[in-house]
């Protein structure tokens with residue numbers, strides 16, 4: 426179980442994402458993170474409560490008009506910063522937050538590693554970021 430927030434607006438959405446995470450914190454509170462697009466993709470992740478993520482986001486003066494955020498209740502991988510969402514692909518251009526479990530993630534992970542993808546976390550979620558990248562790289566329709 427987890428909490429997911431996404432926002433796009435003609436103003437800085439970081440406070441909105443953090444407020445959303447606070448409201449959803451009961452759904453997961455072992456770690457939290459957010460990704461913002463502002464001259465590229467920027468991620469901040471933190472173990473513990475949303476308040477810790479908020480402090481980090483302020484320290485890094487994170488700001489942008491489009492973002493996603495996640496508060497985690499770990500199912501695959503320990504509650505560490507590296508396992509916190511969002512997870513990104515190798516290029517750092519694709520960020521993913523996810524609720525639930527990917528049952529066939531081990532097979533997908535092996536397949537992607539054979540293609541050269543490098544995994545940094547222990548989560549099932551990270552396969553999505555690499556899988557999306559591999560589809561784009563092969564100009565495949567994601568719906569197939």
Ligand code: GLU
Pocket residue numbers: 426427428453496497498499500501502508523524525526527548549550
């Ligand atoms: N299975 C994912 C993980 O362990 C998502 C867990 C959640 O829904 O918070 O990171």
